Amino acid sequence: MPQTLIKNATLLTMDAANGSKPFNGDILIEGGRIAAIGTNLAARPDAAIIDGRDRLVMPGLVNAHTHSSETFFRGRYEGMPLEIWLLYAYPLLMGPVIDERLLYLRSLLLAMESLRNGVTTMCDDFFDPPAHDLSRLSAVFSAYADAGIRANVSSAVMNVHTLDALPYARQVMPLHLQEKLDFGPPMPAAAYIDYCRSAFATLHRRAGRLSFMIAPSAPQRCTPDMLQACHALAVEMGVPLHTHILETKTQAVTGQAFFGKSLIAYMRDLGALSRNTTIAHAVWVSEDDIAMMGEAGCSVAHNAVSNQKLGAGIAPIRQLLDAGVAVGLGTDGVSSNDTARIFDVMRVAGLVHSVSGPDHDRWIRADEILAMATIGGARSAMLEDVIGSLEVGKAADLLILDLTTLSFTPLNDIAKHLVYAENGSSIETVMVAGEVVVRNGRLQTIDEAAILAEIRERVPAHLAAHAELEKLNAAFHSTMAEIHRRSTSKAIGMNRYAGNDG
Template sequence: MDMFIKGATILAIGGAHGFEPFTGDVHIQGDSIAAVGPNLEAPEGAKVIDGTGKLVMPGLMNSHLHTNEALFKGRYDSMPLEVWMLYAYPILAAKPLPPRLVYLRSMLVAMESLKTGVTCITDDLYESPRQEMHLLGAAVDAYDDAGIRATVSAHVVDKNFLDTIPFSREHVPQHLQEEVAKMPPVSISDYLSFVKDAHSRFHGRSGRIRFMLAPSAPQRCTPELMLAANDLAKDWGVPFHTHIVETKVQGVTGPVMYGKTLMAYMNDLGLLNPWTTIAHSIWVTDADIELMGRAGVSVAHNAISNQKLGAGTAPIRKLLQAGVHVGLGSDGISTNDTPRMFDVMHTAGLMHNVNNPDWSRWLTASEVLHACTLGGARTALIQDQIGSIEPGKRADLLILDMETVSFTPLNDIRNHLVYCENGSSIEKVIVNGEIVVEDGRLTKVDEKALLAELRAAMPEFLEYHSGVEAANAQFEPAFTEIIKRCYGHDLGFTRWASDLG
């Protein structure tokens, strides 16, 4: 059945109107937007939605998250990345989770995302100790059932973990090194077989699910695996999604291990391309940024997670000026600790102002909104499908009540969305032409029952995970020394809360 939103305020983001709100109508036919404009004629038999006092905008895009962290939501605090990873991405003692728990974990993120206006996610999905097809399938089932749009990966590391951290062989006790050596990484042939099977099973499912390639990071993967994944990403038209220089430790990793920055290393391998999406990109040099802009890569800016982990601030203005495409991400549900993108927009709109006296270089609300919609869609290579309200694009839309506290008194709608709104004004969320949230209620799943089931499963999981934490706590003294050593390493530049260049 057709859907017709009549007489609403529309923020299209793309098309003829761009970021200028206007009053008009939206005709949704099937899964797509058929027409947008003033004084349209409602088709006979269409479901008509009164848009008086409402704002219609594109659904928000979460360009980078790890739903595998959802069971650790609210668990960790005051840890830098390399220490936190010992517990959230354990080296020792991890075992595969039951598929139902993976389903509930994924559903938790999907439900909160949809209720707060996120219609599309890029899930860089990692399983400890390694990905298995039935677990990946459980996550996909959750996204399919909830009604969210998702690009999902099988995140991979094919190096001994200690060989991915500089100076680890000097600081980690020998007996622990021997324990790590007992766990051989996945072979390239097994990985390629897995991702080809996953792509055939899941890519295109329900018109909302896509599968991407996600080698974890250049220091964590062999060149052979990354090059093979890159070829598949290019052939399939999906992102090559990776992490580069999130922390100062990773900034040191390139010069120490490869004699060059990690970005230069990627460039030399031919792995900076228009289909490359890089999470973080904090400890980059001006030369790195030039390479990235020339290649037309995308960056997922994880504003909240980077602050919680003390990682630093990505030089977003420099990246934008160089021609890098920028989206926004929540990052993991243990380093944010939510997938709420209104929160991320708010933070991204503020953090680049700190200690930066040149306010002409601060991000505007329109730039932040673009990064969380059309820019985010570009990071997933689906900018021709979603991210703006234009005829022919998928109907992934939000309808917000503009008679709430967040929009009173009403001034610049763009500023209200970035600095005032938190998702509480949302009345309807539409994905692929289907209403999936209405008046705060998910329409496709029983939220209350699913949350109760997950709560009931948590005591057993936490008992197991406490043992995992204890096993991996043995590494913390060594990693603490490595982090201190790296922070004393001179990279020739700093990257904190300012973006002066």
């Protein structure tokens, strides 16, 4: 097996013993895994030696929640809450599905940006209407295999009509618009589970670093039997059930409107809230919700940037951590964020909680943010035994950063530099499973220039067609705005933590 020895580096291991406290040492990598951590380590004569002087070695970052289906919509939208934004980024009136080459390219583009900015693992909940197709899922897996990234991948499922998943929708949407929304028969739970089992049989564990996860879109968008079947299969296969819960003010009133209880309580009562459950957002959770989440041992993907861009609110991260909920950081899609940089999310997460409560002793600290970006994200992906910290036996998914850059000059506290000063520009080397995928800022696995040239050539026509869909879906804009207005009016009177994390 080939060996790599990183000598005399500053190590930030994020393990239980050292956490975010740096120390000097060596790392020996063999067979894609960390073989030893210590000082004056020896390697075989044919080992690759990396000089670690003035360099920081840390675990690769984990993007706990993203959507590759948005990758071509960077810089396209602003000033819209989720329910309105969805009309344009995920149109109700859909056109032809994106062709498989563009599907591959949009996934590859997300992986390229992620790796260059230190993300070695991402959880991609992409949307690919109207059906679930193994060939198209395989195209996404192929993109990530070619890029060299580690990923949990799924195509989100929903089988409840959109208007039956939104409070007030049937009341406020004109009948002639409702009649336009014919999505055909909903997917039965059994059919989706068959699809998932086929994905597990053919794609799961591809390249040793790509996994299939199960992704019911949200509890209000799926039937009870769909949620229960998804959860049972997730437990059986040891993978996350990755879903969206309580992101917006509209969703804050959805549970009571449809089920007479919060969406978290609804998940619990269905038996779908457990260690396997990873919840994107959790902005509008109550004290009781948080207690249920902690008892269940579930995880949250905290999307600090997208939650601000879409005006959703601020997740109560301190209370979630206190309850024992594992927290990772997610970018969300690049349409609701505009980058795939976890460094951006780290900085916003480090800042936004400081304005959401007066008790400064409970503000979120840099070492906690780093834990979310690494081992917390690994836990949310159910990969904490493989990645998230530098430990003997774990995969060699790591970053090497130059400590002589402006971001680290003068050098004070490394954790605070990483959260508040660094933006990824100090990254020199990125490894996934011991393989160098980025060296001196350049991807080693693909011809980046050729891929970007092909995207520039092919995507304008796709965006022009999408612009026509935007015009068609603008007919629903006022309805979604009214749903948001009514929900906001009701939500602000509810006893929720959102926007007050103190």
